[in-house]
Amino acid sequence: MQKASSFDLKKWWKSVLDEGIRFPLYMMGKPFKAFSDIKYENKGSLPACITFLFILMLLSVLCQSYTGAIFTKIDPRYMNIWMTMAGVLIQTVLLCVANWSVSVLTNGSGSFKEIFMVAMYAQYPYMWLRALYLVLSHVLSLEEAPLLNFCMSLAIIGIVFYGFIGLVSVHGYGFFQGIASVIFTVIALVIIIFVILMLVSMGSELVSFVQTVGREIVLHYF
Amino acid sequence: MRKKIKKYLLCLLTGLMALAAPLTVSAEGTSNYTVTSVYGNKKAPVAYEVEKVYHSTDIEGVDNLDSLTSMFVRNDLIYVATGQAILVLDFDFNLKHVLSSYKDVNGSDASISNPAGIYVTEEGTLYVCEPDKSHVLIFDRDYNLLQNYGMPEGLDLSVAYKPTQIVVDSLDRMYIIATNIYEGILEVSSDNKFQRYFGTTTISVSPIDLFFRMIASEEQRSGQSLLLPTEYTSMTISDRGFIYSTIRSTEVENPIRLLNVNGDDIMPENWQGMEPQGDVNYTLVGEAAGPSSLSYIDCNDYGMYMVLDVLRNRIFTYDQSSNILFVFGGSGDKDGCFRTPVSVRWMGESNKVLVADSLSRSITVMRPTNYAAAIFEAVKLEAEGDRESAVEYWRQALAMNNNCTVAKDAIGRELYWEGDYKGAERYLKDIYRTDYYSMAFEKTREEFIRAYAPAGVVILAVLIVAVKVLRRVRSNRKGGNGYAKG
Numbered sequence: 243m244q245k246a247s248s249f250d251l252k253k254w255w256k257s258v259l260d261e262g263i264r265f266p267l268y269m270m271g272k273p274f275k276a277f278s279d280i281k282y283e284n285k286g287s288l289p290a291c292i293t294f295l296f297i298l299m300l301l302s303v304l305c306q307s308y309t310g311a312i313f314t315k316i317d318p319r320y321m322n323i324w325m326t327m328a329g330v331l332i333q334t335v336l337l338c339v340a341n342w343s344v345s346v347l348t349n350g351s352g353s354f355k356e357i358f359m360v361a362m363y364a365q366y367p368y369m370w371l372r373a374l375y376l377v378l379s380h381v382l383s384l385e386e387a388p389l390l391n392f393c394m395s396l397a398i399i400g401i402v403f404y405g406f407i408g409l410v411s412v413h414g415y416g417f418f419q420g421i422a423s424v425i426f427t428v429i430a431l432v433i434i435i436f437v438i439l440m441l442v443s444m445g446s447e448l449v450s451f452v453q454t455v456g457r458e459i460v461l462h463y464f
Numbered sequence: 465m466r467k468k469i470k471k472y473l474l475c476l477l478t479g480l481m482a483l484a485a486p487l488t489v490s491a492e493g494t495s496n497y498t499v500t501s502v503y504g505n506k507k508a509p510v511a512y513e514v515e516k517v518y519h520s521t522d523i524e525g526v527d528n529l530d531s532l533t534s535m536f537v538r539n540d541l542i543y544v545a546t547g548q549a550i551l552v553l554d555f556d557f558n559l560k561h562v563l564s565s566y567k568d569v570n571g572s573d574a575s576i577s578n579p580a581g582i583y584v585t586e587e588g589t590l591y592v593c594e595p596d597k598s599h600v601l602i603f604d605r606d607y608n609l610l611q612n613y614g615m616p617e618g619l620d621l622s623v624a625y626k627p628t629q630i631v632v633d634s635l636d637r638m639y640i641i642a643t644n645i646y647e648g649i650l651e652v653s654s655d656n657k658f659q660r661y662f663g664t665t666t667i668s669v670s671p672i673d674l675f676f677r678m679i680a681s682e683e684q685r686s687g688q689s690l691l692l693p694t695e696y697t698s699m700t701i702s703d704r705g706f707i708y709s710t711i712r713s714t715e716v717e718n719p720i721r722l723l724n725v726n727g728d729d730i731m732p733e734n735w736q737g738m739e740p741q742g743d744v745n746y747t748l749v750g751e752a753a754g755p756s757s758l759s760y761i762d763c764n765d766y767g768m769y770m771v772l773d774v775l776r777n778r779i780f781t782y783d784q785s786s787n788i789l790f791v792f793g794g795s796g797d798k799d800g801c802f803r804t805p806v807s808v809r810w811m812g813e814s815n816k817v818l819v820a821d822s823l824s825r826s827i828t829v830m831r832p833t834n835y836a837a838a839i840f841e842a843v844k845l846e847a848e849g850d851r852e853s854a855v856e857y858w859r860q861a862l863a864m865n866n867n868c869t870v871a872k873d874a875i876g877r878e879l880y881w882e883g884d885y886k887g888a889e890r891y892l893k894d895i896y897r898t899d900y901y902s903m904a905f906e907k908t909r910e911e912f913i914r915a916y917a918p919a920g921v922v923i924l925a926v927l928i929v930a931v932k933v934l935r936r937v938r939s940n941r942k943g944g945n946g947y948a949k950g
Binding site: 312314381384385 | 893906
């Protein structure tokens with residue numbers, strides 16, 4: 243009780259620095275070691291990862307509405323903040339679920355939490371580069387656009403690189419096993435999306451059926 | 465009690481239905497919009513209003529306006545092709561001449577029957593295509609027959625020769641569209657010798673199609689549609705000798721073509737990367753679905769052209785950079801809407817539009833509103849190279865329609881060239897014209913840096929010095945010899 247009420251700002255700030263900056267930087271330098279640390283030494287923190295997820299969601303919104311006019315054709319008037327944020331969230335959750343379900347079938351030893359943390363830490367450089375992109379898009383002109391493209395390519399390469407290493411580390415896979423796991427994850431993703439779409443379309447059919455019946459009743463009896 | 469339940473049920477059900485009721489959008493009536501972006505059409509002011517609808521009773525000396533097919537305007541005269549005659553009217557619709565019978569080249573009497581396309585040269589020579597009789601008639605300015613040209617020499621056809629549209633260039637070469645000829649437009653010399661196919665369209669077949677055709681059996685193949693190149697539906701020639709043509713096809717990406725002397729399509733994309741094609745946003749299901757079906761085209765002296773979409777009976781006007789300027793017309797019975805429009809023509813300098821409707825047997829004269837007139841004037845001035853004055857008219861148009869992308873574009877670019885980079889940015893940003901916006905942005909950025917860089921450097925230097933001095937003072941105090949304590 244007493245512990246919860248006493249909030250130590252200095253301590254909190256230190257933990258933010260540790261989890262938000264130091265550990266990710268360490269991860270970027272020594273990814274194999276860092277990801278096995280996550281798995282075996284209980285390093286890394288889930289709250290930090292969830293914060294990253296929120297930051298990513300926020301960034302996606304900011305990028306849609308505040309990217310410099312030269313580098314965007316998206317009319318903010320037509321954008322939906324909640325859908326944009328949900329997009330990021332759904333992407334992440336789907337990816338993790340797909341990978342987790344594949345890993346369960348193929349003796350991967352990573353837990354869902356670990357997969358989620360890998361997904362978030364892998365996007366750490368992307369997060370910063372995306373923010374950089376957002377800022378630079380207000381400063382650069384169309385002629386200097388290659389710089390931004392380079393920035394974004396770097397971000398994507400980062401995701402793939404760290405994501406793959408993280409995957410291999412937390413599941414204890416070899417290289418080819420890792421590749422196979424990625425392929426199967428994609429297949430699982432497709433299946434999950436297909437099932438969801440099917441459910442949605444069937445649901446809408448059901449709704450329209452009920453509506454039609456209702457309309458018939460109204461027209462017939464009232 | 466029963467009644468209450470009934471009432472309750474009714475409320476519930478109507479509520480449900482109201483929730484699910486689809487939004488109905490009225491499709492009838494005149495369509496006035498501009499296409500601004502991929503996000504859809506924006507409302508625009510009315511561009512053309514009906515001045516008068518002429519039926520045969522409104523024109524003295526004309527019995528009927530049956531089977532209208534085509535019109536042509538030259539030297540303040542309107543030439544109208546009806547079923548049995550070519551009517552020549554002045555701009556007040558006074559009948560000047562009726563060409564219904566003529567003396568054939570062999571001296572026998574003949575009459576006009578179902579003419580399709582007509583063309584009149586500067587000198588007043590009248591060309592008439594009669595597809596049913598497989599010939600092209602050429603009359604002099606007094607409507608005496610000069611030539612009766614049958615199938616051009618050197619043209620080898622397996623189908624009947626049915627010329628439907630004709631234009632003539634300044635060297636009297638004839639360009640003829642004939643039905644069932646898929647190779648392109650016929651280029652025919654002035655003495656009726658076939659020269660070549662002009663504006664030949666190539667068909668592109670996807671590898672997947674090709675594969676399925678390869679493995680298909682003979683029977684299956686006979687059931688498939690033939691892979692034919694597209695057929696031209698209409699054309700018109702500009703004063704500089706370029707041929708504007710339309711293709712009624714849903715499969716080609718560029719149904720409006722601007723053909724140079726070589727027969728190449730030189731129609732530009734607009735700055736948004738859109739090909740002129742009539743409607744950009746259309747439904748794929750339901751009534752009047754699918755892309756526009758273009759069947760008639762007319763151009764004016766300053767590079768504007770308008771096309772007639774017979775699917776939704778709309779008329780689209782573009783400038784020479786393929787920007788859509790305005791859309792008008794629509795399906796319906798009221799004035800200003802059309803049932804079966806067959807031909808559209810500009811009425812010379814007045815920019816009025818003539819629309820011939822074959823079902824209602826009428827010719828509608830439409831007058832540009834202030835909005836359209838401003839745009840016309842602006843485009844004209846731009847074509848003449850007077851951008852500064854054009855901007856004035858663009859501003860007028862913009863005042864009437866804030867969705868007017870073309871106006872914002874023109875004003876923004878002009879402001880850029882004038883050196884008002886901030887103003888240019890404001891207009892260009894609005895329409896996502898990134899290339900010019902970027903150029904303007906570079907300039908404002910430069911100005912910004914010029915203005916604030918020296919001050920920034922000074923402030924930075926002062927800050928660094930201050931920090932250093934402070935540190936020095938602090939360390940002196942800490943490691944000092946006791947003076948501070950004292």
